[in-house]
Amino acid sequence: MARVSEEIQSEFDTELELDEPKLYRVILLNDDYTSMDFVVMILMEIFHQDVQKANATMFKIHEEGSGLCGVYTYEIAETKMAQVHALAKEHQFPLRATMEEE
Numbered sequence: 001m002a003r004v005s006e007e008i009q010s011e012f013d014t015e016l017e018l019d020e021p022k023l024y025r026v027i028l029l030n031d032d033y034t035s036m037d038f039v040v041m042i043l044m045e046i047f048h049q050d051v052q053k054a055n056a057t058m059f060k061i062h063e064e065g066s067g068l069c070g071v072y073t074y075e076i077a078e079t080k081m082a083q084v085h086a087l088a089k090e091h092q093f094p095l096r097a098t099m100e101e102e
């Protein structure tokens, strides 16, 4: 009986889209050419990190090769990535971002 009502609940959840959305990590990759100041600016403007957090994230990426910038639903993660790539292109830096499912 409990199982039946769980199934019914699950169908309702699906119909009403009440299931938790999948989440995606947006990750910045290190490179030798993008300036540290530009990466800090990206972390503050696009990922809403404060200046201390942005500096810590930038140095972590610089030292470890990549680093987490934030966790978002699919469309928001994709948009953040596209914003990083557009700004990097505009400023002629090779900075790249990737995303992966949580």
Ligand code: TYC
Residues within 6 Å of the ligand: 028, 029, 030, 031, 032, 033, 034, 035, 036, 039, 058, 059, 061, 062, 095
């Ligand atoms: N490695 C770069 C430098 O020495 C700085 C940098 C940090 C670049 C993080 C990209 O995602 C990055 N200027």
